[in-house]
Amino acid sequence: MNAIVVMTTVGSAEAGEKLASALVEEKLAACVQILPPMLSVYRWKGEIQKETEHLLLIKTTDEKWKGLSEFIHANHPYEVPELIAVEAAKIAPEYQKWLGGQVQG
Numbered sequence: 001m002n003a004i005v006v007m008t009t010v011g012s013a014e015a016g017e018k019l020a021s022a023l024v025e026e027k028l029a030a031c032v033q034i035l036p037p038m039l040s041v042y043r044w045k046g047e048i049q050k051e052t053e054h055l056l057l058i059k060t061t062d063e064k065w066k067g068l069s070e071f072i073h074a075n076h077p078y079e080v081p082e083l084i085a086v087e088a089a090k091i092a093p094e095y096q097k098w099l100g101g102q103v104q105g
Contacts, residue, residue: 001100003088004065006058008072008081009040015077016054022075023058028068030102033057062087064103 006029010016013034020032035055042049060068065085072081091099 001096002062003091003096003099004060004062004085005088006060006065006068006083006085008056008058008076008083009053010056010077011051011053013037013054016056019072019075020056020058023068023071024102026067026071027103027105028064028071029058029060030099031059059099061100061103 008019010019016034020029020034023029023032033056035057037052037054040049040051040053042051058068069083072083
């Protein structure tokens, strides 16, 4: 089992809580952290945008990536959600065991 951290952003804490709760409930994620508001600057449809967003750090496994990706695309409020996964190069064995147990089934 390889642990990954998936990142996505949402426009409000409420949207983040809704998505995070659903991901954990569906066993697609062991834990989701919702970070405080931040300013995102990006180009969208040819225009520079500046928006307040919340970053979600989603802890899961490689095996759950496909289902998690499909779930986010179906339930995310954005037309094109950020969805970036980073492999965990180092992880405490106890945490890895806990993480795997939370997303099984």
